[in-house]
Amino acid sequence: MVCCYKISRFLFILLIPLLFNTCIKEDFDPDKLDTEIIIKPGVAAPLGYIHYELEEILKDSLHPEGMVVDNDGFIRMVYEEEIFSFQASEFLQFSDIQHSGSINNDLPVPLNLSLIQDPFIQTDTINFSLTGTEGPDYTEIDSIITDSLTIVVTLSSSYNLDGILQISSPRIIKNGAAWSATIPLSSNVQSFNLQGYTIVLSNNPPDVNLIPIIFTMTLERSQGTVPAGSPVMSYQLSVNNISYSVIYGYLGIMNITIDPQTFPVSFFNSIIDGTFHFEEPELKLYFENSFGLPIQVIMTDFYAISREGNQLAITGDSVPSPSYPRIIRYPSISEVGLTAYDSLILNPDNTNLFEALESSPGSISFGVETETNPSGNINENFITDNSQYSVKAKLILPLHGYADFMLMVDTISFNFEDFFQNPPEEIKRLAFRLNFTNGLPVNVYAQMYFTDENYAVLDSIFDSPHLVEAAADQDGDGKVDPIQNDPVEVEFIRTKIDNISTSRYILLYGNLTTTNYDMVPPENVKFYTDYFIDAYIGVTGDIELNSTGN
Incomplete structure (x- = not known):
């Protein structure tokens, strides 16, 4: 959630009470009025308050297909897709x-x-x-x-x-x-x-x-x-x-080959650089079979595909292959009309799934080859008019692990002219004051860019990203407690003031590094829905305005 308070011409508005407070009361003589007198008041104003909850960041920025929240608030990203199915009418x-x-x-x-x-x-x-x-x-x-x-x-x-x-x-x-x-x-x-x-x-x-x-x-x-x-x-x-x-x-031997299906993984879409290293990812394959005959499955074209199009094969002894085919459970002759269920769980212990996800894939590719009665005529088979066979994939990414990546968090409308409608050269001094409260187990190296209407960067608040220190578990309950970082004031020189005078947006970027990421091995942390980060942004400055308003 972003809350920004629109302050139209705030410098001039705040100037009015200052003029009254600094005037010297004397008899008015029009002949003595000097219209060129220069007034240099000091001003201060809040610019905005930003509150981001982790759940909202994931929903709005990463656009997940699904997010599962445990009773304690722990988050799992879930992506599910049917990758293969056929009906009795397609079989015989x-x-x-x-x-x-x-x-x-x-x-x-x-x-x-x-x-x-x-x-x-x-x-x-x-x-x-x-x-x-x-x-x-x-x-x-x-x-x-x-x-x-x-x-x-x-x-x-x-x-x-x-x-x-x-x-x-x-x-x-x-x-x-x-x-x-x-x-x-x-x-x-x-x-x-x-x-x-x-x-x-x-x-x-x-x-x-x-x-x-x-x-x-x-x-x-x-x-x-x-x-x-x-x-x-x-x-x-x-x-x-x-x-x-x-x-x-x-009912014979029949080979069915399904062309590779693309399984989108949107979690990494907004990550600009780096990745999230998942400690306990799982890729589950679910099989539903109401054909009363053995069906052998082999996975083909099984890749994690990066957003650049690079492929990394997902391998392991548990992956059905010509060397290790998988016979899917099927109903017996006494179970006509029933459906048999089977599953296959792939994880870092039996595959290279951890390494595959290191590539921050935008999708996973599946191909399937099936063969009925692979051992020949040794079983009594049956099919019904409603028999069907399907394979569904579910990728489960618990937010438990370590990370170092850059993320564009948000875009905020910021029209400088709405805040100060006089020429920018009247501003002689401008400083931004920021107060961060971090309720995330990550060090955030924050940066804010001012852009024009075409999102071309005009300037930034920080010369280099500013460290917002990570929250820590203070009471030993397994969850981090928010930490209020020391306030920071950023002085804008003349050049920077002029640069942002045509700004229309502020882009918020953050490089996120989990606590003790540099340890060997890195420390794994968990993420919960109530984790958040707050930022209070204010501005102070001096303006120089002649009394005629010119």
């Missing part, structure tokens, strides 16, 4: 099936349809294979519970037939009964909805995922003569809209 889909066939006169002689006394029965059996438009190249499916499946049968014949065609399959079952349907031979097109059926497929490698369909023609007396071996009737079978509720069996 089935192609529509088209099959043409006929039921022939298998007699060695022509069949006179008008002479049929008893029903003439002829059959034809086909086996069609379920193949996928998306998914593994090879599967051995035991069974499918359909969410939708439509069978369309189109009949045609060169003869005027009387009878029925029964279509059935002993492997398409619902409520314990095999599916069958009857079509009059006089029909052209019939369709059947097989939603909610269980299809039991046959597998005899290399012939796999087969479904038998039996066509049984029962022919009554009709018209025409069918030559031996010729079709009595022809049919067109279409199997469409194939989707599943559940699939059981061996």
Whole structure:
């Protein structure tokens, strides 16, 4: 929070009571009035009060994606992103099936349809294979519970037939009964909805995922003569809209590669130089898997990327790699419809995460390669229509460690002309008085720059950064107690006064160094939300103004 009190023409306003106090009372004689008399009063005024709480600095300057505060006020920066996911529809889909066939006169002689006394029965059996438009190249499916499946049968014949065609399959079952349907031979097109059926497929490698369909023609007396071996009737079978509720069996090996995803880390964005050395950073990978099959994960393109674009690989035995792949937990065959959860925690003990964060990265890059059933056909698999697999990353940066970095804390509007509207040469002496109270466990080397409307630096308050000493733990409770630094007065010479006369802004910079940073090893400190820094800024000076105001 920044509180600045606007003091328009404060020097002149404060001059008025001083004039009354210094006037010598005598009889007024206009002829004796000297309009060129020079008056040199002394003036003093507050310029502003600045109060920064650590929580506000982090929110306003660093723009974190998330900040978690413990019950005691300890701060953790948290960045979370989904880096990979896929659905069942991306894993396995089935192609529509088209099959043409006929039921022939298998007699060695022509069949006179008008002479049929008893029903003439002829059959034809086909086996069609379920193949996928998306998914593994090879599967051995035991069974499918359909969410939708439509069978369309189109009949045609060169003869005027009387009878029925029964279509059935002993492997398409619902409520314990095999599916069958009857079509009059006089029909052209019939369709059947097989939603909610269980299809039991046959597998005899290399012939796999087969479904038998039996066509049984029962022919009554009709018209025409069918030559031996010729079709009595022809049919067109279409199997469409194939989707599943559940699939059981061996679902094959499938490789899925996800291009690198960028994971932004905004904590370092406002750091101009240096870095924060995190003592206990963690990068957690969370896996959610409702596919009932083993999935192997390998991390690729796993880098910390600096704001300059330089890459530092994140490595370690705990990072899934071709040498150390990770099999993610998955639901067993008795857990159909459930989700299995798994996680991987990367920290400085099992990776080079500490060194990676030393580069003050602006982002972290993730790539993921997955492989299903990496050990082959040794497990019974399942998937449901709602199965999904996802990987989320969470970077946790507890504000516990040591630091040495420069930070631009804030920008304050400061229009010099609002404070003094007369020519700046009337100011003969100008000094800024500053009082700092530091409630942070950091030495702050503070600097304030005056800039013009284009943020070009005109001058600074300090010739070199001013040390604001760090707070210290006085009572042993683990938290630092605020310390009031000695007041400091900065005298502005003529040149500096002229330099800032066109100022429009004050830029606040600080080089922050944690307590005992120079120790070996450096001392680690913790940061809490109630830590703060205060600054009271005042100004004193002398002006020289002739009594005519000129």
